[in-house]
Amino acid sequence: MEEWLKELSEYAKSEGLWAPGDAVVVAVSGGPDSMALLHALHRLSGPESLTLVAAHVDHGFRGEESAKEAESVRRFAASLGVPCESAYIDMPAYIEATGMNGQAASRGKRYEFLLGVAHTYGASRIALAHHADDQAETVLMRILRGTGLSGLAGIPVSRFEKNVELIRPLLRKYKADILRYCESWAIPYSHDSSNGQRHYFRNAVRLDILPYLSAYNPQLPQSLVRLAELASAEDDWLALETKAVYDRLVLPHREGCQLNRKALLGLHVALQRRLIKLILSYIGLETEPSSFESVETIRLAASEGAATTWSYDAGGGIRFVREYDDLRFIRAWDAGRETVAPGGYAYAVAEGTTSLSLPEAEAILSFEETAAAGARRPGNRREALFDADAIRYPLTVRNRRPGDRMAVLGLNGTKKVQDMFVDDRVAPSRREVLPIVVDANGLVLWIPGIRRSASALVADSTTRFLRMKARFASDFTD
Known part of the structure; x- marks a missing residue:
């Protein structure tokens, strides 16, 4: 031979x-x-x-x-x-x-x-x-x-x-x-x-x-x-390590699984990403691999500075939900029951996002970073200008939840979002679908068309501006 x-x-x-x-x-x-x-x-x-x-x-x-x-x-x-x-x-x-x-x-x-x-x-x-x-x-x-x-x-x-x-x-x-x-x-x-x-x-x-x-x-x-x-040898080894971590830390939960947030944070960042990707692969409904952006959004949502209650459409028929120290991955058909009330919604907005469609509110939100030279004042209440460096990501755009309050610009203390809706004579049928923009710390930043909060205010020292703008279906038909 x-x-x-x-x-x-x-x-x-x-x-x-x-x-x-x-x-x-x-x-x-x-x-x-x-x-x-x-x-x-x-x-x-x-x-x-x-x-x-x-x-x-x-x-x-x-x-x-x-x-x-x-x-x-x-x-x-x-x-x-x-x-x-x-x-x-x-x-x-x-x-x-x-x-x-x-x-x-x-x-x-x-x-x-x-x-x-x-x-x-x-x-x-x-x-x-x-x-x-x-x-x-x-x-x-x-x-x-x-x-x-x-x-x-x-x-x-x-x-x-x-x-x-x-x-x-x-x-x-x-x-x-x-x-x-x-x-x-x-x-x-x-x-x-x-x-x-x-x-x-x-x-x-x-x-x-x-x-x-x-x-x-x-x-x-x-x-x-x-x-x-x-890379193949190291990838194989990491895959085995991740599977062992999955077997040790991940528990079944109804139509998906759950994980303790602190247990995830106790892992090396490489294993955090691998574990999230493995979970999405195991319970997903689609064959496409999870994107880096989806995995990283979930990983950062589990961090100490992120919102304690939060949900995100991770793709592949999966919704991710954080509730304090519980992290849950839920198949789409179970997500509505697990995350928000009927008709509710919640979308993650990562830094750099330029547009978000909100079918529930029949609206589109846009996010535009501008320099000082282009930072004109908002023309109406459907626009708001923020100090981009003071924004804490990821943002969440969602409907109202019981107990929501905002530190309203020009007022001392906070005010209930529900009361603001009443003051502005928002129809009851619209109160449950109007979008609210919330930062990673759970602070309400803006209710498009209603009020802007006292957070992330633009000052003389501001060098980066974030302009948020809302367009509703009625805007296109007027």
Whole structure:
């Protein structure tokens, strides 16, 4: 067994990619990577007691070119004595009918087919031909788009999807190594013309960005691959630590779970973020990962200086609620019962937010930071000007709650919000939906159209101004 094949076998053993007697579906596109993978696994199938089946999908994007690729895969598999399953999917028509993203839709249909082939043949693994250059491109793409440690881990060498393990035996092989292997064994392969189209982000990274950056570091692909391996190991360790913390601190609560605020604050900030993200992942109704902004908003809402009672729509069908030292994560259908009275609402406003839609109040609030030169006085009671440096975030925009009081500008002491509504002859039906802007300390800053508080007043020393403006549905119909 030559060195190339020996390295592949040792890598598979070290990563547990297969075991003697396994049936493996090999995803073969027709390009050099997947054709080399099929050839190499065929050579290993005898010594390592593997049963192989090739699988190819023609997505119908490139007409005759992709049809020829499908035929070349079938011929090559036949020459090796490996059964081949192939499928034609009219992806352009499917994308037009569904309106889905082309790459995401193609990937979904491709995996659906591969999993079906694995089920038919009783295969426990699907081998994919991603290689080290793919890994380097993936890590760089994620850096450019913004990512955390999990993103830096790049493409995993293996993962499960619907009880079938997706394995990537070539993940440590570079493209140049694969091409040399194809040349030495006279392996036929096709060239995908779409690989030169720069409107695909990955192609632009491969053709332009990586070569440009490699002028500053010729070993950049290797550095990115090494970064992925280091990040992957550390990410795995942190995931295990987070799961242990979850099991210790998080308790079930009706349609979600709850956590003690002080217990969360007792964790390192990295574990705080990881734990919140894990909770959102466990009880969420959607598959999209939680955004950094959502996780950080929840984390900061648990801090000592934040409002003691607060709720926030965290996305994924989850509402986060803080009530003193209890932190609760509630699925959407239970949120109304858990957070506010029927018809109530509460929205978080992080620093930098520019607009907030309030369907319950049929209103839109805008938030604009201005410098001194542009800080004109409010034109009416639906605008208010604040000293931006005196504002304590996150703000909460919500409806009235029993006991709400405001330190009214021009008056000594505080006044009940309910009394202010009565004084201004606000209709009872509107009192429960009019928005109130509250800071992180629970102080009522402003009731749009009613009053502004004595907090965060603009002074001669003010250098940053925050202008809040309310527009109600009636404003658009007058």
